[in-house]
Amino acid sequence: MKILNNSLSSLSSQTNNILYSGLKGKALEVTMDDIPSKLDIEKVVPKICFTPDTRKSIGYLLQSLIIQIAVVYVGLLIPLQANFIPLWIIYALISGTTAMGFWVIAHECGHGAFSKNKNLQAIIGYVLHSFLLVPYFSWQRSHAIHHRFTNHVSEGETHVPLVIGGNGKTELPGGEKDLAISKKLGKKKYGVMQLILHLFFGWPAYLLAGKTGGPSYGTTNHFWPRAPFSNKLWPSIWAKKVWLSDFGILFVLFLLIESIKIYGYASIIAMYFGPLIVVNIWLVLYTWLHHTDSDVPHLAGSDFSYMRGAFLSIDRPYGRILDLLHHNIGSTHVVHHIAPGIPHYHAKKATSAIRKAFPKIYLFNPTPIHKALWHIAANCVAVKKEPKCSRYIWHNP
Numbered sequence: 001m002k003i004l005n006n007s008l009s010s011l012s013s014q015t016n017n018i019l020y021s022g023l024k025g026k027a028l029e030v031t032m033d034d035i036p037s038k039l040d041i042e043k044v045v046p047k048i049c050f051t052p053d054t055r056k057s058i059g060y061l062l063q064s065l066i067i068q069i070a071v072v073y074v075g076l077l078i079p080l081q082a083n084f085i086p087l088w089i090i091y092a093l094i095s096g097t098t099a100m101g102f103w104v105i106a107h108e109c110g111h112g113a114f115s116k117n118k119n120l121q122a123i124i125g126y127v128l129h130s131f132l133l134v135p136y137f138s139w140q141r142s143h144a145i146h147h148r149f150t151n152h153v154s155e156g157e158t159h160v161p162l163v164i165g166g167n168g169k170t171e172l173p174g175g176e177k178d179l180a181i182s183k184k185l186g187k188k189k190y191g192v193m194q195l196i197l198h199l200f201f202g203w204p205a206y207l208l209a210g211k212t213g214g215p216s217y218g219t220t221n222h223f224w225p226r227a228p229f230s231n232k233l234w235p236s237i238w239a240k241k242v243w244l245s246d247f248g249i250l251f252v253l254f255l256l257i258e259s260i261k262i263y264g265y266a267s268i269i270a271m272y273f274g275p276l277i278v279v280n281i282w283l284v285l286y287t288w289l290h291h292t293d294s295d296v297p298h299l300a301g302s303d304f305s306y307m308r309g310a311f312l313s314i315d316r317p318y319g320r321i322l323d324l325l326h327h328n329i330g331s332t333h334v335v336h337h338i339a340p341g342i343p344h345y346h347a348k349k350a351t352s353a354i355r356k357a358f359p360k361i362y363l364f365n366p367t368p369i370h371k372a373l374w375h376i377a378a379n380c381v382a383v384k385k386e387p388k389c390s391r392y393i394w395h396n397p
Contacts, residue, residue: 019294019379019396022367027296027312028393030361035308041338044357049339049346054115056345057108060327061124064101067325071095072271080266088270095271096278097325102128103279104327104344110140111340130248132279135207137241138222142213142233150309150337151291152214153298153383153392158206159291160214161298164384164395170300172215175382175395182381182397190397191378198288198377203280223249282326289316289372290333293365294379294394301390310337315351315364316372334362 018025042050075091078084108114109125129136142157149155153163154170164175182190205211210220210233218230225234225242234242260268290313299309311334318330329336332347335354342350355362365372383392 017396018393021293021295021375022365022372023293023295023314023363025295026360027293027363030308030311032303032305032308034358034361035305035311036358038307040357041307041354045335045339045342045350045353046346049342049350049353051346052113052115052341052343053345054117054120057105057114057343060345061102061105064098064105064325064327067098067101068095071098075271078270080264080270088274091270092274092278095275097282097322099132099275099279100282101325101327103132103134103283104329106132106134106136107143107329108327108344110136110143113341113343126245126248130245130252132276133249133252135222135242135245135249137238137245138225138234139245141238141241142220142222145217145233147310147337147340148306149214149304150306151296151298151312152304152309153300153390154214155216156214156298157217158287159212161292161380161392161394162382163392164382169215171385175384178381179395179397187378187397190381191374194377195373199281199284200277202284202288285373286326286330286333288376289330289369290314292376292380293372294375294396296363296394298383298392299390300392303390307338310334311358311361311363313337313363315362316369317366318369334364 018028071091071094075095078087078091105114106125106128109121109128112118112121114121114124125140126136129139145155146157149157153160153172160172162175162178163171163173164179165171166173166175185193202212206213207222210217210230213220217232220233221229223242223246225231225239231239256268256272259272293314296312296314299312313334313336315331315334318326323331327344328347329344332344332351335342335347335350338354339350355364367375379397380394381397382395384395385392
């Protein structure tokens with residue numbers, strides 16, 4: 001049966017004119033029969049990997065803090081003059097890249113991977129995310145949905161694709177329109193447009209209007225859990241948690257306003273908002289590359305399960321420096337989706353175990369990051385549902 005399913009999958013890939021990535025169509029050969037259970041995962045991943053160590057977690061937080069303090073110290077030496085703008089741009093790139101480490105630590109708090117002390121974990125996650133203008137509990141809820149329905153075409157919460165012939169209820173419509181735009185502009189212009197839209201506007205658009213989220217939740221807002229926005233993402237106590245998240249954001253905005261009064265607009269833009277834009281770019285870049293490639297499908301119905309969606313996540317080679325600064329978030333993301341409670345300092349060991357135990361379904365794309373990003377921006381336009389199943393494949397423009 002597996003051989004037959006794989007043959008059909010290969011045939012389907014050929015007939016849909018798929019553009020292969022560095023994965024070489026590997027994700028398209030996977031069937032539900034190949035997917036392990038949670039018990040299978042627990043058998044192959046060392047038990048220690050599932051246990052957070054508070055001291056270690058705090059140690060990595062301090063590592064990011066020390067690096068950031070050093071970068072900020074250097075930034076304070078740069079004159080606030082117009083002819084130093086190129087240097088300030090470089091500072092924003094470096095400072096935003098190092099500050100992304102705080103995002104990853106806060107992200108682990110949201111998953112319960114920082115500490116067994118839930119109160120300590122919540123406080124640290126809340127403070128870190130609020131400092132980055134991210135509503136902590138709102139994001140915790142939407143991110144949990146993202147994990148539960150990874151690469152689900154209806155219930156997915158980020159980077160859900162437009163569907164060719166989408167019905168507007170269980171599928172996002174507009175695939176034909178975007179394909180037409182892609183053909184009119186050409187891949188180069190379309191790719192540049194997608195890079196700008198995703199990297200610079202994607203994160204605020206997601207927080208404020210739920211952009212790239214699936215059709216199941218409507219137009220959501222991470223700061224306002226009621227009309228005129230949809231409340232489907234915020235059931236029961238979560239609406240109150242959204243308001244609680246807002247307090248953290250308002251407090252940080254108050255501090256920023258007071259800082260502007262003391263130090264001036266230029267200083268706060270250079271030292272805070274410039275790096276924050278870079279942090280947001282990294283966040284979108286990671287998420288986009290984790291869950292999108294021209295030969296990685298989206299699923300629905302009986303073709304989807306939590307574990308199958310998790311195994312559609314993609315690990316990539318970010319290099320030692322970024323892995324150090326960002327706590328391996330990009331190179332061990334598959335195992336993070338399989339078991340989100342695994343702390344990042346155990347993720348390499350867990351990834352090694354998963355790769356050895358399930359080589360057919362573990363996805364690692366060796367394509368250099370800049371090339372992979374361009375490949376996705378230029379070619380991942382819209383998906384098309386395959387006949388007689390609930391699998392959606394990127395249509396090669």
